[in-house]
Amino acid sequence: MFTVPEHVRQTATTLLSTLKPLPLDTPNLPPMLPGGLPFVGHASELRSNPVAMVQRGRDMFGDIFCVRLPGTLGVVMTGHAAQEKYFRFRDDEVSQREAYQLMTPVFGKGIAYDAEPQIMKEQLGFFHGALRESRLRTYTDGFIAESEHFFGQWGQTGEVNMLEVGNEVTLYTSTRCLLGDKMRFKLSKEFSELYADLEGGINVISFFAPYLPLPAMRRRDKARVKMVELIEKIVAERREGPQSHEDILQTLVESSYADGRKLTVDEITGLILTIMFAGHHTSGVTFSWIAVLLAQHPHIFRRLVAEQREILGDRERITYDDLQKMKLLEATIKEALRLYPPIILVMRRVLKAFDFQGKHVPEGSMIIASPAAGQRVPEIFPEPHRFDPDRFMPGREEDKRWPYGHIAFGAGRHRCMGIVFAQLQLRALWSHLLRNFEFDLLDPSYPVDYTNLIVGPRPPCRIRYRRVQQSAGA
Numbered sequence: 001m002f003t004v005p006e007h008v009r010q011t012a013t014t015l016l017s018t019l020k021p022l023p024l025d026t027p028n029l030p031p032m033l034p035g036g037l038p039f040v041g042h043a044s045e046l047r048s049n050p051v052a053m054v055q056r057g058r059d060m061f062g063d064i065f066c067v068r069l070p071g072t073l074g075v076v077m078t079g080h081a082a083q084e085k086y087f088r089f090r091d092d093e094v095s096q097r098e099a100y101q102l103m104t105p106v107f108g109k110g111i112a113y114d115a116e117p118q119i120m121k122e123q124l125g126f127f128h129g130a131l132r133e134s135r136l137r138t139y140t141d142g143f144i145a146e147s148e149h150f151f152g153q154w155g156q157t158g159e160v161n162m163l164e165v166g167n168e169v170t171l172y173t174s175t176r177c178l179l180g181d182k183m184r185f186k187l188s189k190e191f192s193e194l195y196a197d198l199e200g201g202i203n204v205i206s207f208f209a210p211y212l213p214l215p216a217m218r219r220r221d222k223a224r225v226k227m228v229e230l231i232e233k234i235v236a237e238r239r240e241g242p243q244s245h246e247d248i249l250q251t252l253v254e255s256s257y258a259d260g261r262k263l264t265v266d267e268i269t270g271l272i273l274t275i276m277f278a279g280h281h282t283s284g285v286t287f288s289w290i291a292v293l294l295a296q297h298p299h300i301f302r303r304l305v306a307e308q309r310e311i312l313g314d315r316e317r318i319t320y321d322d323l324q325k326m327k328l329l330e331a332t333i334k335e336a337l338r339l340y341p342p343i344i345l346v347m348r349r350v351l352k353a354f355d356f357q358g359k360h361v362p363e364g365s366m367i368i369a370s371p372a373a374g375q376r377v378p379e380i381f382p383e384p385h386r387f388d389p390d391r392f393m394p395g396r397e398e399d400k401r402w403p404y405g406h407i408a409f410g411a412g413r414h415r416c417m418g419i420v421f422a423q424l425q426l427r428a429l430w431s432h433l434l435r436n437f438e439f440d441l442l443d444p445s446y447p448v449d450y451t452n453l454i455v456g457p458r459p460p461c462r463i464r465y466r467r468v469q470q471s472a473g474a
C-alpha cells in the first residue's frame, strides 16, 4: 500500500493549517496589532525585529494584545502582571509541545518537548542529577581549565570576533561537561561539525514547517543519525570500561524511567542535544554581550577587576567557592541578560481558554512572553535601557521586588534548569579575562542580530584585547 512520507504529511498539515481562519470573532479578544500581510500576518515583522513589534503593541495596548501568525492567533503578554499569569500556568492549561515542535527533528520523537508531559518531566528529572552541586564543582574545574587553556593561546594583543570566541569556548566547555574531559580534545571537531548541521536545520522556516525537504533539513536529519552512532560508540565503551565518569552522559547512561526502563541510545543522544541546544549558544552570546558592555562601560570593568583582587589577592588559581563570592560579576551577568536576553520570546499553546484583564484568550491560540521587551519595562526596572549592574546588588535587588520581572531564564515550572551552570561558567570565563586582559571596541556600533533563534550581537562584533600583568594583585 502507498504510504505518504512523514515529511510530506507534516508539511501538508502545516500548510493547510495556515489557511484556517483565525478566531477573530471571539468576544472580548485582546486588541489586534495593526499591520501584517495576508496569510503570514505579522510573521515577517516578527522575523525582522520581534522586539520592536512587541514594544509597538505594548505602547499601543498595554499588557496584552493579539498578532496574526500563519494559522495561529498569537497573544503577546508583557508587564509584571501578565508575565506572572503566563509563567504560572500548569502544563494542562498551556503546552510547550506544539510551540517548540521545530526542535523535534533534532531532539527526536518522544524526547523533551515531543514527549508526553509526564515523560518529559522524568527526562528533565535526569538533568537534576547531572546538575547537582557536587557535579557543578567538577564542571567548574573544567570551566577554569578551559579558560586557562583557551585564552592562554591568545597573544599579547589581537583583534577577535567576540561572538565567535563566545560560541567556540562554550562549545569546548559544553563537550567537557557532557562527554568528559578526554572527549573535549578527541571529539570536538566531529561533534561540532554534526552539531553545526543540526543547528543549520533550525530556522524561521522550520518553525512553521520543520519537515520541508530542503537541503538544510536533510543535512540536519543525516547529522542526527550520525550523532546517534557517535554517542552509541561512547556508551558502548563506557558500558565495557570500569572507569567512573563525572559528566552528563554518564548520568543518562545510569538513569532509568520510573517503570525501570533504561534509556535507549536514541533517547540519550536526544537529551544530550536538548541540553546542548539549551545551554550552548545562550551562554556563548551572553559571553560576547558582556565583552561589549564592559568595553562600553570601563568604570564597571575597573570595579570588577577590583573585586577579583579583593577575593583572590595574589592567587592565580581560582576555585568554585571563589566564584560564589563574585557578587558584582554575578550582577553584571544578570544585567547583561536583562538588556540582551538570548531567548527573546517564549511560547505556549493554550489548551484551556482563559481571561486576563477583562480580555478573553481562546483555546488554540499561541501565547507569547518576551524577555527582551518585558525586561525593559520601566515600572519594573527604572531607567530600563541603562546598563546598571548595581540594580541587583544589596539594597536595591530590583529582581527580588519583581519576581516575574527578570525572565531571561524563564520563570515558574519551566524555569531554566541551567541557571547555576550558566552563571558559574560565565563567571569562570570572565574571572580569567578580567585578571588577564583589557578590551577596546573596534566597531562603531554593536546592534542586535535577530536572524538567529538565539539572539546575540551582529557579527563581526570585533574587539581588541591587550594582555595585562598576570597576577590578580597586579
Ligand code: HEM
Pocket: 096, 124, 127, 275, 278, 279, 280, 282, 283, 286, 337, 341, 342, 343, 346, 347, 407, 408, 409, 410, 411, 413, 414, 415, 416, 417, 418, 419, 421, 422
Ligand atoms: C545564559 C544561558 C541560558 C539562558 C539565557 C537560558 C534560558 C532559558 C529559558 C528562557 C528557558 C525557558 C523556556 C520557556 O519557558 O519556554 C530555559 C529552559 C531550560 N534551560 Fe536554559 N538557558 C541558559 C542556559 C542553560 C544551560 C547551561 C542549561 C543546561 C546545562 C539549560 C537547560 C535548560 C533546560 C533543561 C530547560 C527546560 C526546563 C523546563 O522546561 O522545565 N539552560 N532556559
